[in-house]
Amino acid sequence: xxxxxxxxTLQPAIPRAMSFYDQLKFDANGLVPAIxxxxxxxxxxxxxxxNRASLEKTLVTGKTHFWSRSRQKxxxxxxxxxxxxxxxxxxxxxxxxxxxIQVEQIGAACHEGYRSCFFRSAxxxxxxxxxxxxxxxxxxxxxxxx
Amino acid sequence: xxxxxxxxTLQPAIPRAMSFYDQLKFDANGLVPAIxxxxxxxxxxxxxxxNRASLEKTLVTGKTHFWSRSRQKxxxxxxxxxxxxxxxxxxxxxxxxxxxIQVEQIGAACHEGYRSCFFRSAxxxxxxxxxxxxxxxxxxxxxxxx
Numbered sequence: 001x002x003x004x005x006x007x008x009t010l011q012p013a014i015p016r017a018m019s020f021y022d023q024l025k026f027d028a029n030g031l032v033p034a035i036x037x038x039x040x041x042x043x044x045x046x047x048x049x050x051n052r053a054s055l056e057k058t059l060v061t062g063k064t065h066f067w068s069r070s071r072q073k074x075x076x077x078x079x080x081x082x083x084x085x086x087x088x089x090x091x092x093x094x095x096x097x098x099x100x101i102q103v104e105q106i107g108a109a110c111h112e113g114y115r116s117c118f119f120r121s122a123x124x125x126x127x128x129x130x131x132x133x134x135x136x137x138x139x140x141x142x143x144x145x146x
Numbered sequence: 147x148x149x150x151x152x153x154x155t156l157q158p159a160i161p162r163a164m165s166f167y168d169q170l171k172f173d174a175n176g177l178v179p180a181i182x183x184x185x186x187x188x189x190x191x192x193x194x195x196x197n198r199a200s201l202e203k204t205l206v207t208g209k210t211h212f213w214s215r216s217r218q219k220x221x222x223x224x225x226x227x228x229x230x231x232x233x234x235x236x237x238x239x240x241x242x243x244x245x246x247i248q249v250e251q252i253g254a255a256c257h258e259g260y261r262s263c264f265f266r267s268a269x270x271x272x273x274x275x276x277x278x279x280x281x282x283x284x285x286x287x288x289x290x291x292x
Contacts, residue, residue, distance in 0.1 A: 020268040020275040035181055035190060042188025044181060047244045059272045091278065093263040094256050098193045100264040110240050117239040118246040122166040126205045129166040132237065 039102040045109035083107035185248040191255035229253035259283040
């Protein structure tokens with residue numbers, strides 16, 4: 001008779017590819033771009049960069065956290081303005097190198113006081129541009145006078 | 147009497163900042179990320195990179211053209227699959243370093259046959275992920291068997 005039943009069977013390791021994080025490809029600087037979309041309206045609000053630590057912080061806290069390439073530091077969206085973003089869903093693309101995050105946005109997403117950072121569009125084949133939405137607040141109203 | 151009426155007046159030069167292109171900040175590689183959104187549904191379909199020449203081609207032809215960082219060449223979305231994107235609007239963000247392009251999409255935007263490249267979302271705090279939309283076609287159906 002076979003002694004197979006007495007031989008301990010090794011369970012296959014859970015493939016690392018099962019994890020969300022393992023699907024992602026951070027760039028040479030350890031970053032991925034994160035597109036932020038307002039879930040209830042579909043309005044694309046902004047794009048900013050995340051490293052793995054800021055993404056983990058986003059998942060744990062439920063508020064968007066980014067990595068500032070110019071200031072080389074973490075920032076939570078709304079930490080100065082109060083205009084925080086509550087995370088509803090985090091999707092990633094087929095190449096694993098871009099995130100699409102659905103949020104509930106408080107106030108203006110743009111530091112210039114517009115609902116969306118994409119408040120200007122090209123016109124006349126690129127010869128000009130126009131502003132496409134109202135400014136909700138001035139930067140002074142959001143951040144206070146310096 | 148004043149001789150003001152006989153003095154030729156110099157018209158101020160049209161500020162370069164009036165052009166859409168002059169609002170943009172291409173990165174060190176001459177690229178900007180372009181978020182592609184389906185205008186009629188608000189679904190974010192994909193993100194790809196443009197250099198100035200591919201953006202000009204997009205504006206002139208009305209079809210999205212990108213720059214492939216991996217292949218170092220231009221590509222028109224849909225050139226192999228027929229799944230082209232007709233441009234409806236080109237917006238840019240407050241920093242001028244990201245584009246948001248509204249399109250009319252033919253067929254699946256994703257080369258894996260999904261409507262959107264963002265067909266997977268994180269689950270269980272990042273420990274797993276799920277597929278969130280149906281696959282419309284297989285890559286073989288789109289591109290033919292190799």
